[in-house]
Amino acid sequence: MLPVRRSDRVGVEVFSDRPIAALAEAVAWIDAATFRLPGEPVPLGEAAGRVLAADCRAEHAMPDRDRAALDGFAVEAQRSVGASAYNPLAVPAAAVAAGDPLPAGMDAVVPLAAAEPGGPGNALLVEPVAPSENIERQGAVAAPDAILAAAGTRLAVPHLGLLAAAGIAEVAAVRQPRVAILLAGPVGSQGVPDSNRPMLRAAVVRDGGIIVAEELVAERSRPALAATLAVAASDIALVVGGTGAGTDDHAAAALAEAGELALHGIALRPGETTGLGRSGAGIPVVLLPGAPPACLWSYELFAGRAIRRLAGRDPSLPFRHCRMTAARKIVSMVGMTEICPVRFGGAPGTVEPLPAFAEIGLTAATAGDGFIIIPEASEGHPQGASVIVHLYEDREAETG
């Protein structure tokens, strides 16, 4: 069930003309090569989930004057002193609905349930009311020029309401990264349909990107790939397949020819044949392995991180993590960062290893609840160890 020597060979020996990169080195390259894209105007109604490129400020105080917080009677509070069920007081009052400006001279609102109409311009109070009670004070939500949502905020449901209330109809949002996908290896193989395109399409959208091109490069043709890379018009290009050591694996050579191959071979499993570089036009290029689990993890750790950074989002993996306990020993090979798939154990708060991605493919993700990233220097975790588990969407761990 645990790693065999083959990946070691692939990772270490095939690229022996250059040392393979540590995961941290590859992540540092991604971070250095990408930055938040500039803003563009976006109507507020289409801005859910977008990241602000600039602060949104309140033009005026919110509310812009004192308002009734609920339906009732606006009164002058000091006149209500002494009111009770045994001593109803008739006081000057104005019927107001929630949100109405407070009439001049009034400083509190008595709810409908605590008063009744007492003749024209009056109400009969059965309780006293304190000054400012049931009033939304001018500026309580926001002072003039206050920041309602700062640059970098990803707009969620309450932001949309607050910005709408401030009369903001359009925001400056970070432009969505344009992603080109170039299929360079065999697409599917021997009658097996391609897994990578459906995964990449969904992942790019999840991370805030837009796929602007999806090209099938003449299979295993290095000149065709180099030519396509040289002209790719996008913020980032993902090349899928052809990253291995075979005589017809041309992705790395084509990238070197078209621009720059910065890294090829990363001490990551799955994903060790990943490459990073730039096209001739200078856009970042991620070479994703063609094997589906390797493509998935190379995307999540490198391409997805780049897209999330370009989109102005939190660049870390889009999975929450929590501490859990290893119900069984989890073994990893020293020298490779391993993505170890896990599922929840029988006892709450525990996880147990699943067979590796190399053995059961994407089922190691779909049949699991999350994964553990075991760094290069570690040989894994003993039974009972406290581990950080990244949980897939919709998974909720009992963590006490």
Place this chain on the structure above:
Amino acid sequence: MLPVRRSDRVGVEVFSDRPIAALAEAVAWIDAATFRLPGEPVPLGEAAGRVLAADCRAEHAMPDRDRAALDGFAVEAQRSVGASAYNPLAVPAAAVAAGDPLPAGMDAVVPLAAAEPGGPGNALLVEPVAPSENIERQGAVAAPDAILAAAGTRLAVPHLGLLAAAGIAEVAAVRQPRVAILLAGPVGSQGVPDSNRPMLRAAVVRDGGIIVAEELVAERSRPALAATLAVAASDIALVVGGTGAGTDDHAAAALAEAGELALHGIALRPGETTGLGRSGAGIPVVLLPGAPPACLWSYELFAGRAIRRLAGRDPSLPFRHCRMTAARKIVSMVGMTEICPVRFGGAPGTVEPLPAFAEIGLTAATAGDGFIIIPEASEGHPQGASVIVHLYEDREAETG
């Protein structure tokens, strides 16, 4: 900063002809009134985030035969015994690329780095290889008829890859709930733009629904609202505004007229004027208060829950939660479930209260990191208490 008496009055006295419902009672009504919608065929390429209405099974074994796991030479493992750098062995071999079926009689693959061509049909091995090494075994990913993704699964990135590899081009996904939004109260007020529509549009989409109608009902007109409710064609209708106790608040009466008003008035703050019921056609109707914070929380706890249930998703609040420590006392009123906004405290793993939604409106959400739900029976939490905090999107708490 903490609750004043007004909401108590609104909650308890205004609806004194019927006792106000506890939160649990209202949630139970939602759960009883909603169920997972039936499936519809959806192309796999459009199915990201959708919930399966039926199991997806593998038609054939995956892989359908033994395959090479990497580029190299397929060999018969027993012939490699004794191979070393000092004793290279020439054995019958066939060059294979990753994914190729294993040629007859071969049972292992030697990576390119551990062999070199040794004349026609032969390779020169410098290491032994074990049987099955670097082979993807037939059925290792899935046995024939194995469930690849079970009914109820929300399709994420790896599922799309696995189902595509299985040749599945279309899935049966739970139909997206059709949501009608009827604006029954004043839309915005006194020149203040409406906050509720932008919030509801984003929240419905977030929860997997589709807004099929958005109607501005003749303002504060009970017959118009009743007539609209009677014919609303959707899976659920949300009526916004007009839920209070004012003489021109007609939402509850209109619902009673058009169908059934099951609950009106819930011991929830914000959100106490929420109503629940059914239209004449039997579809669930949620009466959302018009005040934006109350509308927001009434949506999240009731309408959103209904939509998530209809969509087949996890019905609980779409925020992850974790245990943290109250850095300051958090006070709540006995008798009302309160949504207490919090932000992270100075020390890791702590939260402190923000002013209530009644005081600072939606800013209590946008300026915060999450919220605590304090049940009706509790008067809150002392400083130092362990509390369950629901975290907004993108927030990550250091929880040790």
